[in-house]
Amino acid sequence: MTDATTAFLAFAALFGGLAAYLARLAVAARRLEERLERLEGKA
Amino acid sequence: VNWAVRLRSVTSWGALAALIALAWATWLPTPWGNAPDWTGATDVAAPLTRKLLFYHPALAWATFAAYGVTFAYSLAYVNERRLRHDSAAHAAAEVGFLLNTLALATGTLWGVQEWQRAGQSALATVYTEPKVLVVVVMWLTFAAYLLLRRFVDEPDRRARLAASFGLLGFLGVPASFLTSRVLKKSLHPDVLGAGANPDAALGAYEGAILGLSFLAFTLTFSALFLHRLRLARIQDRIEQLESA
Numbered sequence: 001m002t003d004a005t006t007a008f009l010a011f012a013a014l015f016g017g018l019a020a021y022l023a024r025l026a027v028a029a030r031r032l033e034e035r036l037e038r039l040e041g042k043a
Numbered sequence: 044v045n046w047a048v049r050l051r052s053v054t055s056w057g058a059l060a061a062l063i064a065l066a067w068a069t070w071l072p073t074p075w076g077n078a079p080d081w082t083g084a085t086d087v088a089a090p091l092t093r094k095l096l097f098y099h100p101a102l103a104w105a106t107f108a109a110y111g112v113t114f115a116y117s118l119a120y121v122n123e124r125r126l127r128h129d130s131a132a133h134a135a136a137e138v139g140f141l142l143n144t145l146a147l148a149t150g151t152l153w154g155v156q157e158w159q160r161a162g163q164s165a166l167a168t169v170y171t172e173p174k175v176l177v178v179v180v181m182w183l184t185f186a187a188y189l190l191l192r193r194f195v196d197e198p199d200r201r202a203r204l205a206a207s208f209g210l211l212g213f214l215g216v217p218a219s220f221l222t223s224r225v226l227k228k229s230l231h232p233d234v235l236g237a238g239a240n241p242d243a244a245l246g247a248y249e250g251a252i253l254g255l256s257f258l259a260f261t262l263t264f265s266a267l268f269l270h271r272l273r274l275a276r277i278q279d280r281i282e283q284l285e286s287a
Binding site for chain 2: 006028036
């Protein structure tokens with residue numbers, strides 16, 4: 001693997017990994033907030 | 044709870060600004076200096092990959108900080124048996140595992156380019172390095188920590204088991220610090236201390252970028268942890284309401 005390919009893969013993995021985790025947190029937050037609202041509405 | 048919202052917001056925007064500034068300074072000129080460039084340096088095998096110097100050590104530091112938080116909350120759970128501490132330990136472990144994975148991925152790619160041992164493939168050289176092996180064992184311990192939480196339903200038993208993995212896994216942090224200092228044939232350079240440290244040869248501007256990288260990833264860990272902790276608290280509240 002060339003130097004340029006390795007550097008590209010490393011930076012893509014780094015920022016891609018952070019972005020994917022942030023997206024996952026956002027989806028989980030929306031789901032949990034909706035569930036909590038429903039439960040608090042019932043209570 | 045206003046202060047928690049404010050803290051989360053400040054760390055999130057701070058992390059974003061610091062990461063953008065770091066990426067900028069790594070690759071482009073700024074008013075304070077040109078991007079570090081090792082092209083043409085005879086002792087640097089991969090000048091572009093070498094720019095991971097401004098990411099990989101800071102990622103490793105953020106991993107250690109995250110596992111330190113898991114350790115502290117696991118200890119608090121063992122002492123007080125409050126599930127609130129367990130969910131905070133879980134939040135830090137999850138973020139730590141992500142940072143650990145990224146540190147391993149960037150370190151592997153960097154090592155494959157820059158490390159050589161006679162008669163060994165590049166990947167074998169990286170994965171027979173003592174510090175890397177210690178970090179892989181730590182990574183596996185926290186993978187087990189996160190997996191076991193999915194398979195144990197009873198909250199107290201799950202918290203007890205997780206706390207023991209959290210405490211045990213953290214031992215990898217001092218162990219990884221020690222390996223390259225005790226084993227003198229280690230290829231992995233030390234970030235702190237005088238031992239074979241390539242950072243010592245950095246100029247003031249490169250040193251400032253390195254400092255910025257530690258700030259950026261400390262803020263990134265803090266922001267991710269605070270967001271994940273908020274989810275843990277919502278989950279705790281849901282479980283409270285459902286059991287009432």
